[in-house]
Amino acid sequence: MHLSVPTTDAGAPQEEPALVTRGLTKRYRGGQLAVDGLDLSVPRGSVFGFLGPNGSGKTTTIRMLMGLIAPSAGAMRVLGQPMPRAARTVLPRVGALIEGPALYGFLSGWDNLVRFDSADPDADPGTRRERVGHALERVGLTSAAGKKARAYSLGMKQRLGLAAALLQPRELLVLDEPTNGLDPQGMREIRALVRELAADGTTVFLSSHLLDEIEHICTHAAVMARGRLVTQGTVADLAAGVHSHLVVGTPDPEDALRVLKEHGVLDLVAEGERVLGQLPGEDPPDLADLNAALVRAGVRVRAFGTERGSLEDAFVALTGEGFDVAG
Amino acid sequence: MLRVDTEERAGEVVTPRVAEPLARPGRSGTLSLFWSELGLTFRRWRTLALFAILAVIPVVVGIAVKIETRDGGVAGGGDGEGPAFLSQVTNNSLFLVFTSLAVTLPFFLPMAIGVIAGDAVAGEAGVGTLRYLLVAPAGRSRLLLAKANATAVFCAAAVLVVSVSALLTGMALFPVGDVTLLSGSTISFGDGLLRVLAVAGVVAASLLGLAAIGLFISTLTNSGIAAMATTVGVMITVQILDAIPQLDMIHPYLFPHYWLGFVDLVRDPVIWDQVQDNLVLQAVYVAIFGSAAWARFTTRDISA
Structure with missing residues (x-):
């Protein structure tokens, strides 16, 4: 060159x-x-x-x-x-x-x-x-x-x-x-x-x-x-490239799912006492309002916040397989 | 002899380095690898063990001859039985050197060469140090040359160990003085020592063909043990072939064929024919197997 x-x-x-x-x-x-x-x-x-x-x-x-x-x-x-x-x-x-x-x-x-x-x-x-x-x-x-x-x-x-x-x-x-x-x-x-x-x-x-x-x-x-x-x-x-998750720790996952769904949170899943969801890309609700809504509905909240997408998520998204697979 | 540049260098513009604006090291940097290789070979316990075996053999032979001739008998029965020169040992200590070399040349010396040459490249490949030498970058040609030279030095050292041990044992057990040669004439002890030196040189050179074969085999595998065993196996097989009379048409081309020709150096006048044939044969083996080792080593994938 x-x-x-x-x-x-x-x-x-x-x-x-x-x-x-x-x-x-x-x-x-x-x-x-x-x-x-x-x-x-x-x-x-x-x-x-x-x-x-x-x-x-x-x-x-x-x-x-x-x-x-x-x-x-x-x-x-x-x-x-x-x-x-x-x-x-x-x-x-x-x-x-x-x-x-x-x-x-x-x-x-x-x-x-x-x-x-x-x-x-x-x-x-x-x-x-x-x-x-x-x-x-x-x-x-x-x-x-x-x-x-x-x-x-x-x-x-x-x-x-x-x-x-x-x-x-x-x-x-x-x-x-x-x-x-x-x-x-x-x-x-x-x-x-x-x-x-x-x-x-x-x-x-x-x-x-x-x-x-x-x-x-x-x-x-x-x-x-x-x-x-x-x-x-x-x-x-x-x-x-990987969206952030909303993560809610609660002993009342069913109620939490219902409330979050009403507020437009997507892809909701409950994993034991953890509820995971995806905030909508357009016009996301304020996290403070979401938390207040949960509490108002009688949902006991232990933890509340977002988790940044990790490289592991990126890898899984890219390859469609877990990382521990030997090629 | 180590100044051969690697082939990668041809046509490349050598760019100055950011990290090291100082003048590039010269000869000492080039020779470093050879010295390192020598140090690596001679500091190993394995090498010292081989030397110990080689040093003990002349002592055993010397003591055996001494015991057998204690009552005035003749070593080897006096009718030419046993290794060359055995019957002369009692006359002069120098003959123990010749006898010891004749005893060790068929097996012990080549076995030691097989171990060192066979392990030279394969051993490093097996442990993985080869890849670090190559990214250093040692340069494949340069590394092989350093290993070949170190192996040649080992051949000389192994012969030297046998010779010195035999000389010291001989001088302790047998007469020191003028030497009566095989042809009947007598030379001084000093001249005799020169003959010893010449014989040792020729014996060391006799081993170079095998060393080249060992080095070539060493470039074929990642297992040092396998390369050593193969080299020693080849050495034994070729000696068996050399002993089968029906195959005498190929005998002049087998590397051990003229090994015991060094006997002719202990005559007066010296008969050079066999020694010459031997040296030419060894040079041909070194050229062929050296090239083969180079061709293989400079192109192979280092995957261990």
């Missing part, structure tokens, strides 16, 4: 997405179509959630993007350059965690990082100690640096894998299920780290099967199902 506009010192026009694919397809030798005509576009500076059930083709896509497997069809550009042809110049600028960490069990955490750093031809051996130490510190493994990696817990291994991705300042981080195997505290820490990195301007491409994870830390998201891209856009837009 040669443009006449002056380029920045990144060598590529900044407006070009960090990651873009066109018709990316992978058919395995058995004939199984793992990824089918994927058109993905990850804006620079975004935290991009790559969402889909296990087996939906997320990892295959990431492997293609990182030059590990060859696509059957289609093209991809990473940081403005064609992959896998430009792997040598692109990959040093990319940190990756792919399908869980993989470590040399007989080496210490420190030596594992030294090993991975030695594989990067752009890594300066003169600053290696310093960078390894810094990466370990960032993921909170400094005190376990001398321990053999085989003695690490899954969470520690995950952190060490992340540390390997952070050995150099990166323009793009590709993180495949980065919070897998972590306890809630570890998850929070990793998410905080991702936010911190994103705040520094690093583009983060994060795959996950955890919807709330994507909702909490991503600015953009794409949804995969059975090898196909279902949708992509900003997280706000995706969730906005």
Whole structure:
């Protein structure tokens, strides 16, 4: 892509997405179509959630993007350059965690990082100690640096894998299920780290099967199902596609249903002691009036309010199936 | 020898990096992977265990010869039975080196090579570290070359372990002094040591063909154990084929065929024919299986 506009010192026009694919397809030798005509576009500076059930083709896509497997069809550009042809110049600028960490069990955490750093031809051996130490510190493994990696817990291994991705300042981080195997505290820490990195301007491409994870830390998201891209856009837009629910907690659901129906609330359902409904799009009733009407009619109200549509609702609406379906 | 750039580089404009405006590291950065590979190979307990086995064999042979010849008898019955040079061991300690190499060359040395070469790529693929090396990005050609070089260094180290152990054992148990060669002439102990060095070099080179086969097999699978077992299996099968007289038309093309030809280096004058044939044969094996390994490794999908 040669443009006449002056380029920045990144060598590529900044407006070009960090990651873009066109018709990316992978058919395995058995004939199984793992990824089918994927058109993905990850804006620079975004935290991009790559969402889909296990087996939906997320990892295959990431492997293609990182030059590990060859696509059957289609093209991809990473940081403005064609992959896998430009792997040598692109990959040093990319940190990756792919399908869980993989470590040399007989080496210490420190030596594992030294090993991975030695594989990067752009890594300066003169600053290696310093960078390894810094990466370990960032993921909170400094005190376990001398321990053999085989003695690490899954969470520690995950952190060490992340540390390997952070050995150099990166323009793009590709993180495949980065919070897998972590306890809630570890998850929070990793998410905080991702936010911190994103705040520094690093583009983060994060795959996950955890919807709330994507909702909490991503600015953009794409949804995969059975090898196909279902949708992509900003997280706000995706969730906005789903209407807000009215939720009423009450021990008198029948009465509540009747009153709410009289006031024009749609799609009413009672789930035990919860009544769910959809506020009409045009001329919605004031929530305060609704609540007052319920109380006036003798309905005992425990809880009252609206719930924003979640990505999970968006996913179900888009694919017509639950999220836990393995493709 | 590690300066080969990966094929991906051709035609690419190397863009300056935002993150690292400093000068790009030079040679030391390029050699890092090779040193790392060496460290990885030689720091493993498995490698040290293989070395321990190789080091013990000359000691066992030396002690056995010593015990058998305690009452003035001749080792190996004196009629050419047993491994090469066995009957000379009692005359000069240096012959224990030749005997030990002749004893370990048919099985123990190639087995060790099979383990290291077979596991080189497949082992990393199995554990998954291969994908992280490749996205580092190690470069497939560069990584394979580093592994090939490290394997070659291991061949030399394995032979060195046998030789040094044999030399020390020999010097402890048997006479040290002028060496009477197989052809009857005598050379000084110093010259004898040079012969030992030459023999060790040729034996190490003899193993390179098998190392290339092992490396190729290693690129075919994600199981290190399977690759090791296959390589050792190939080594045994080929030696059996080499021992079947009816197949003598193919014998000159089998990689172990000239292995024991190093005997000719212990003559005066040295007979080079077999040694030469051996080195050429090993070079051909390295070229063929090295290319096959490269072709396979640079195109395969890394799905583990």
